[in-house]
Amino acid sequence: MTQLRLTRTTVAVSAGLFIAGLAIGVQAQYDPQGLYSARAIFDAEVHFEAAPASQPSEVVDLLLGDDQRVHAIIVDTHDSVGQDGDTIVFTNQHYRLVNYEEEGETRHDIIVETDAESLKALPRYDQDWLNSARQRAREAWHTAGEGTESAWHQTQKGLERIGEGAETAWERAQEGAERAGRRISETLDDWTSENGN
Template identity: 65%
Template sequence: MTHRSFARTVLATSIGLLVGGLTVAGAHAQFDPQGLYSNRAILDAEVYFEAAPDSQPSEIVDILLGDDMQVHALIIRTHEDVGQDGDYLVITNDHYRLVNHEEDGDTTHDVLVDANEDALGAMPRYDQDWWDMARQRARDAWHTAGEGAESAWHQTREGADRIGEGAESAWERTQEGAERAGRAVSDLLNNWTNND
């Protein structure tokens, strides 16, 4: 256990080595696709900030998914060392990377947040008001960009039951609308600042 703790400490101060894909203290960090990811393993990941490389790890407390069934943001409870007063930050996909560690056949993850202090200060704080407003804005973006596409959460079984070439075309149009709407939701969240 001491070896793993040491590897994580070295990781927090060696972001440059990780980008190069080098081995750090015997743990091999990878940015390669893993195929499938466990939500539980990602929630267990430690979070490190480019703006505060010497800080203690922060933690993921939630993962936000859209109607397109895609991850749009992580909710991070910042450690006090990060300089954000222990706030809960909304970190969109554009601002973090997932690092995979393979050790003794087990895969674990760390999250590296690529944002300077100014960018961190501008990121939305996660609270009930933000949640209510974000859900409404995301819903509006979904309906506007998706041109009537229904939530993928509601369409999964219905799509599997459709038969025939005409139904396949309709399903493809629904998928295209859902993809447009998903991009609109991502854009909405990526452009949202703490001042909104």
């Protein structure tokens, strides 16, 4: 029962907050959608500019930070992409989301905009990479300064607070979270670039 509730909560939170995290990587072909369903993103086909004739690849995970935003997507590459079917980490600077209509429904494609050489240099996703990325993101979060308590924890505190000053405290926490979130994104982008050199 607890596991089911946790799974439902994770899916609901991820879906509801997805748009904020993709703000850097999103370029709508049509009008912006306002909110993006995580389930729809998992259904999106991933196409590579560096391998235009390849079969579509698949999004298998989203990495969210303490600022409640998506900082990277994890993609299982199709063998035809030329990356040996590896699972690759793409920070928001490496892709864009394209919206289109099909049978009256909005659908999405993800376009990876890296050349073949850069694609080969991007990090492969495994437990070691995830552990290192978590540590770097945690350090980035702490170096961002005052007011950067995890937005996940602040959400709960905000719900529990009643009375005067709650809105101000929430705004301060959100500003700190945004500052720290930018630092997390910069850290992951810099680390990804360093790995490629």
